[in-house]
Amino acid sequence: MSDVPIKNPGWAGNTGEFDLTEEQVRGEDFIGERPLHGGHSSVSATMPYMLIERNPEAELFEGEYQERFKKILTRYPKKRAALLPVLSMVQELRGHVSPESMDRVAELLDLSPAYVRGVATFYTMYNKRPVGRHLVQVCTNISCNLCGADEVLAAFLESTGTELGETSGDGDFTVIEAECLAACGFPTCVQINSRYFENVTPADVPEILEHLRVQAKEDG
Amino acid sequence: MAYPYVSNAEVRVISQYFGDPTHRRIDTYVKRGGYKALEKALALEPDAVTEEVKASGLRGRGGAGFPTGIKWSFMPKKPTRPHYLLCNADESEPGTFKDRELMRWDPHQLIEGCLIGAYAIRAQHVYIYCRGEFFEVNQILAKAVEDAYMKGYVGEDILGTGTTIDITVHQGAGAYICGEETGLMSSLEGDRGEPRVKPPFPAAVGVFGMPSTINNVETLAVVPHIILNGGEWYRQWGTEKSPGTKLFCVSGHVRKPGNYELPLGFPLIDLIDDVCGGIRDGNQLKAVIPGGSSVPLINAEDARKCELDYEGCVEVGTMLGCASVIVMDHKADLVKQIRRMVDFYAHESCGQCTPCREGSAWTARILRRIEEGQGTEEDLDTLMEMTEQMVGTTICVLSDSVAAPVQSSISKFREDYLELIRSGEQAGAA
Ligand SMILES: Cc1cc2nc3c(=O)[nH]c(=O)nc-3n(C[C@H](O)[C@H](O)[C@H](O)COP(=O)(O)O)c2cc1C
Ligand code: SF4
Ligand code: FES
Numbered sequence: 027m028s029d030v031p032i033k034n035p036g037w038a039g040n041t042g043e044f045d046l047t048e049e050q051v052r053g054e055d056f057i058g059e060r061p062l063h064g065g066h067s068s069v070s071a072t073m074p075y076m077l078i079e080r081n082p083e084a085e086l087f088e089g090e091y092q093e094r095f096k097k098i099l100t101r102y103p104k105k106r107a108a109l110l111p112v113l114s115m116v117q118e119l120r121g122h123v124s125p126e127s128m129d130r131v132a133e134l135l136d137l138s139p140a141y142v143r144g145v146a147t148f149y150t151m152y153n154k155r156p157v158g159r160h161l162v163q164v165c166t167n168i169s170c171n172l173c174g175a176d177e178v179l180a181a182f183l184e185s186t187g188t189e190l191g192e193t194s195g196d197g198d199f200t201v202i203e204a205e206c207l208a209a210c211g212f213p214t215c216v217q218i219n220s221r222y223f224e225n226v227t228p229a230d231v232p233e234i235l236e237h238l239r240v241q242a243k244e245d246g
Numbered sequence: 247m248a249y250p251y252v253s254n255a256e257v258r259v260i261s262q263y264f265g266d267p268t269h270r271r272i273d274t275y276v277k278r279g280g281y282k283a284l285e286k287a288l289a290l291e292p293d294a295v296t297e298e299v300k301a302s303g304l305r306g307r308g309g310a311g312f313p314t315g316i317k318w319s320f321m322p323k324k325p326t327r328p329h330y331l332l333c334n335a336d337e338s339e340p341g342t343f344k345d346r347e348l349m350r351w352d353p354h355q356l357i358e359g360c361l362i363g364a365y366a367i368r369a370q371h372v373y374i375y376c377r378g379e380f381f382e383v384n385q386i387l388a389k390a391v392e393d394a395y396m397k398g399y400v401g402e403d404i405l406g407t408g409t410t411i412d413i414t415v416h417q418g419a420g421a422y423i424c425g426e427e428t429g430l431m432s433s434l435e436g437d438r439g440e441p442r443v444k445p446p447f448p449a450a451v452g453v454f455g456m457p458s459t460i461n462n463v464e465t466l467a468v469v470p471h472i473i474l475n476g477g478e479w480y481r482q483w484g485t486e487k488s489p490g491t492k493l494f495c496v497s498g499h500v501r502k503p504g505n506y507e508l509p510l511g512f513p514l515i516d517l518i519d520d521v522c523g524g525i526r527d528g529n530q531l532k533a534v535i536p537g538g539s540s541v542p543l544i545n546a547e548d549a550r551k552c553e554l555d556y557e558g559c560v561e562v563g564t565m566l567g568c569a570s571v572i573v574m575d576h577k578a579d580l581v582k583q584i585r586r587m588v589d590f591y592a593h594e595s596c597g598q599c600t601p602c603r604e605g606s607a608w609t610a611r612i613l614r615r616i617e618e619g620q621g622t623e624e625d626l627d628t629l630m631e632m633t634e635q636m637v638g639t640t641i642c643v644l645s646d647s648v649a650a651p652v653q654s655s656i657s658k659f660r661e662d663y664l665e666l667i668r669s670g671e672q673a674g675a676a
Contacts (some may be wrong), residue, residue, distance in 0.1 A: 043487055050267035053386040056383035066395050069388035073378045073417035101414045103454050148438040151378050151420030167590055169497035169572055169584050205590055206340040207379055210497040211504045220381035237548045
């Protein structure tokens with residue numbers, strides 16, 4: 027995490043009524059450096075996690091990922107149930123799920139490539155194409171929309187100099203619209219990679235982007 | 247602790263520790279009486295646990311409001327095959343943001359509820375199907391489940407009683423329809439999240455072909471309190487038919503949006519004016535959607551009469567749904583908001599049923615036309631007729647959810663539509 031202070035700590039930040047730290051609100055003090063794969067096989071993470079650093083050529087399912095794959099298989103009575111978790115791991119490693127990756131997954135789980143494609147394309151969180159280091163998803167659904175989400179989206183597009191869905195020239199940002207992120211009381215909610223920013227107004231956008239640029243440099 | 251969204255009107259049963267970051271830790275939770283309800287439940291017969299929940303009158307908090315104890319009693323009494331409990335943590339109904347708060351502030355309350363529910367329905371495995379977008383929540387939940395395994399509350403031979411229950415945290419990958427109960431089951435099995443025709447019902451043929459019960463996060467979070475204090479205790483709040491407390495997620499044009507736990511039957515207008523500090527910027531109330539984007543919207547007049555329980559909402563022509571109260575003031579661009587919701591449903595339709603797939607896309611197109619000043623008054627009749635055919639004709643009720651906002655807004659706010667149509671006509675004539 028970058029230590030550039032950021033005004034919008036992600037939860038009720040700009041109401042000024044809240045006296046916890048961002049770390050406490052997000053639960054970082056609780057989960058600490060908990061690795062994604064966790065200790066217990068039941069909770070080994072399988073969300074389509076987005077890292078800044080990714081490698082579209084990365085080997086699939088070696089080392090730690092092989093371990094995670096084995097753990098995941100133990101918790102379902104049928105092997106096919108591991109499909110979503112495995113696709114998520116692909117995205118975590120490579121940043122998107124390419125047709126070639128889908129074929130590898132099909133092989134691994136004894137499924138047909140057509141089946142895997144049919145499933146992968148059903149779910150919006152799997153990026154079918156490469157995206158910027160920061161995938162900015164602005165919720166424009168009703169609660170956020172009532173409170174100005176369209177302006178927030180416009181501000182992100184303007185500040186990154188991109189069109190909707192297009193990646194900026196430096197490869198840093200892709201901005202897209204999202205459906206309700208279940209943070210409707212803290213509008214506008216923006217998900218950037220795997221993190222929520224809440225109560226975002228157009229005025230916050232340059233600062234958030236600066237924060238992300240610094241973070242990309244540090245991590246990348 | 248400073249959880250800014252509190253009000254004196256609240257009765258905080260399940261939200262008591264919102265805003266207290268120490269409560270996620272298992273030691274704190276246990277020190278405050280956590281896992282006592284589990285201990286008590288495991289000493290009872292499973293059916294006695296179900297009876298207690300029945301006595302409380304608790305109704306499902308995921309939207310449909312089906313009585314939880316009765317749902318549990320549909321499960322086979324003599325298990326010959328594995329049973330599953332599914333916890334629906336896919337929260338994605340626009341306007342709803344309560345399950346995320348429940349999981350991030352009080353993960354052990356949910357875990358305890360899952361364990362008690364699983365015991366009651368004789369399940370040895372619980373899957374918590376949590377939204378893939380919830381990165382922090384998933385990590386918090388994962389750590390909490392891990393801690394609960396370490397302390398012997400989850401896993402084999404729980405607390406030395408011989409009962410075995412495993413809990414798996416599983417993540418979705420972005421699809422609203424996976425919140426529908428059978429869609430969730432398809433998704434959990436590694437398939438497209440397409441809903442299935444009922445019957446067979448999940449209690450007979452559920453996930454992996456086995457008897458299954460599915461409950462919302464909030465429903466399960468209440469269960470430990472009911473077991474600990476008794477079903478009768480829970481009935482001290484709410485109404486005869488809608489007992490207990492409920493989290494109300496208020497969003498839109500109020501001064502203090504947020505999650506408020508209130509007794510069911512609470513007057514909607516008091517929620518808006520007192521609890522949430524009234525409408526922003528001194529504006530006037532125009533419309534309210536009291537139960538999330540899938541329920542009909544009501545005007546200010548009905549909002550003043552509405553009591554927030556399952557029956558009270560029906561009386562004013564809407565539904566309580568998951569109690570996601572979306573408030574609009576007189577400056578709201580209502581037609582645009584309805585169109586935005588229909589866009590959402592068109593995007594999320596799984597495509598199996600023609601009325602839903604085609605109907606939602608067409609509805610969105612006509613609405614956009616009206617919004618852009620290209621509509622005619624006949625379009626409104628077309629919309630009414632078309633959405634009429636989307637009700638009760640499909641596998642799941644996503645299709646009905648398109649009809650609800652469209653029909654209610656045309657019948658209650660026709661003038662908003664006509665204004666756009668007229669201004670378009672004038673612009674065309676000029
Ligand atoms: C399209 C659709 C989406 C739904 N999404 C959710 C959801 O995100 N979370 C949820 O708990 N229930 C959702 N439901 C309701 C579930 O189908 C189911 O009724 C509920 O999880 C049952 O739990 P309960 O009895 O505890 O309410 C949805 C239903 C439909 C038709
Ligand atoms: S009603 Fe719509 S979402 Fe539901 S099963 Fe049919 S097509 Fe899919
Ligand atoms: S509408 Fe934006 S988070 Fe729900």
